[in-house]
Amino acid sequence: MKCSKIFRTLTVAVTLSLLIVLIPSTPALAAPEITLSPTFGSIGTKVTITGANFESYRGDIISIFFDGVEIANSPLTVPETGSFTTYFSIPDDAAPGRAWVRIKSDVGTQLASSSFITWETEIELYPPDGAVGTIVTIKGKGFYADETVTVCYYNRTKETLGTEVATPAGEFTCTFTIPDSTAGEHKIVVEDAEGNSAKANFEVIPSTTLNPTSGAMGDEITVSGAGFDDDADVTIYLDNIEMATTQTDKNGSFETTFYVPVMKPDTYNIEAKDDGGNRGKTGFTVTAGASLSQTIGNVGTPLIVSGTGFKVGGVVTITYDAVEVKTAIAGNNGAFSIAFNVPPSVGGNHT
Known part of the structure; x- marks a missing residue:
C-alpha cells in the first residue's frame, strides 16, 4: 500500500515535469521606443516621430509632449501593428538647448522618450577679416526653418548684401563680397522675418593696388587704395620716399598717380599711409x-x-x-x- 502511494506520487511528479517541458514559454515584449528625425534644428523645424514596440498598448490612447507641452497631433490611438508615425513643428517659444519628446499613457505613465536639440541662433564668417573686395562665406544656424534670411552689412549705413532660404533644420550658407568701407570692424547682421537674428564683426584691412605693377623712370603709376579712414589725408611712399598725397572719400577709398623716379632695378615697397595710422603696402618693380x-x-x-x-x-x-x-x-x-x-x-x- 505504501509502495502504491509512492508510485502514484512519482507519476504525478513526472507528469508535471513533462507539462513544464512541453508548455512553450512566452517571449518578453520589447520596450516601446520612439525615434526622431531630425534630432536637431531650429524653431519651425518639422520633426517626424516614429513609434515602435507598442503592441502591448494596441487600441490605447497615448499622448505626446514636447518639452512638457502636448503637441497638436496628440492624443492618438495605438494601431494594431503597435507602430505609428506622426509629426510636429518646433514651436516659436522653444528655448535653445535639449528638450524631450515624451510618450505617456492615458493614466500619465511615461512609455518612451527621446531628445531634440534646438539650436541657438548664430553665424560664423570665413574669413573674419580682409580687404575690401574679399569674398566672405557666412554660415548660420538656428533660424526659422524654410524661411528667407537677409544678410546686412553696416558701414556708414545699413546695406543688404544678399538673401538665402534656411534649410528645414534652420541652417544656411551665403557668399558675398565686402563692399567699399572704412578700416576697422563692421557689423554683419543676419535676420529672418520671424525676428530671429545673429551678428558678427568683419575687420576691414587697408589695401593698395598698382597699375601697372612695374615700370621705368618717368612712367606714370596709378595707386588705388581701399579700407582707409574716411575723408583722411593719405601719403604715398616708394621705398620710404614720399611720392604723392591725396585724400580718401567717405568710404575710405582713394586713387592718385606718381611718376617713377631714377632708381636702380629692383622690387620696392609702395606704401599708402593715412593720418589715422592705417597702412596698405604692395610691391613695385623698377625696370630698365x-x-x-x-x-x-x-x-x-x-x-x-x-x-x-x-x-x-x-x-x-x-x-x-x-x-x-x-x-x-x-x-x-x-x-x-x-x-x-x-x-x-x-x-x-x-x-
Whole structure:
C-alpha cells in the first residue's frame, strides 16, 4: 500500500515535469521606443516621430509632449501593428538647448522618450577679416526653418548684401563680397522675418593696388587704395620716399598717380599711409628704360640718351639701327646719360 502511494506520487511528479517541458514559454515584449528625425534644428523645424514596440498598448490612447507641452497631433490611438508615425513643428517659444519628446499613457505613465536639440541662433564668417573686395562665406544656424534670411552689412549705413532660404533644420550658407568701407570692424547682421537674428564683426584691412605693377623712370603709376579712414589725408611712399598725397572719400577709398623716379632695378615697397595710422603696402618693380632728348631731327643733330634701371656699374651700349654709336657706364643708381650725333641715314623712323 505504501509502495502504491509512492508510485502514484512519482507519476504525478513526472507528469508535471513533462507539462513544464512541453508548455512553450512566452517571449518578453520589447520596450516601446520612439525615434526622431531630425534630432536637431531650429524653431519651425518639422520633426517626424516614429513609434515602435507598442503592441502591448494596441487600441490605447497615448499622448505626446514636447518639452512638457502636448503637441497638436496628440492624443492618438495605438494601431494594431503597435507602430505609428506622426509629426510636429518646433514651436516659436522653444528655448535653445535639449528638450524631450515624451510618450505617456492615458493614466500619465511615461512609455518612451527621446531628445531634440534646438539650436541657438548664430553665424560664423570665413574669413573674419580682409580687404575690401574679399569674398566672405557666412554660415548660420538656428533660424526659422524654410524661411528667407537677409544678410546686412553696416558701414556708414545699413546695406543688404544678399538673401538665402534656411534649410528645414534652420541652417544656411551665403557668399558675398565686402563692399567699399572704412578700416576697422563692421557689423554683419543676419535676420529672418520671424525676428530671429545673429551678428558678427568683419575687420576691414587697408589695401593698395598698382597699375601697372612695374615700370621705368618717368612712367606714370596709378595707386588705388581701399579700407582707409574716411575723408583722411593719405601719403604715398616708394621705398620710404614720399611720392604723392591725396585724400580718401567717405568710404575710405582713394586713387592718385606718381611718376617713377631714377632708381636702380629692383622690387620696392609702395606704401599708402593715412593720418589715422592705417597702412596698405604692395610691391613695385623698377625696370630698365631709356629716353631721347628729342625724337625728330636731321643727320648730325645732337641727341642725349638717358636711361635708368640698369645694373649699377654695368656697360650700356647705344646702337642706332643696330650699329653701335656709344657706350656708357650706369651710375650708382643704375642711371646713365650720354650724347651722340645722328649718323648719316635716310629719312624716316630709326631705332
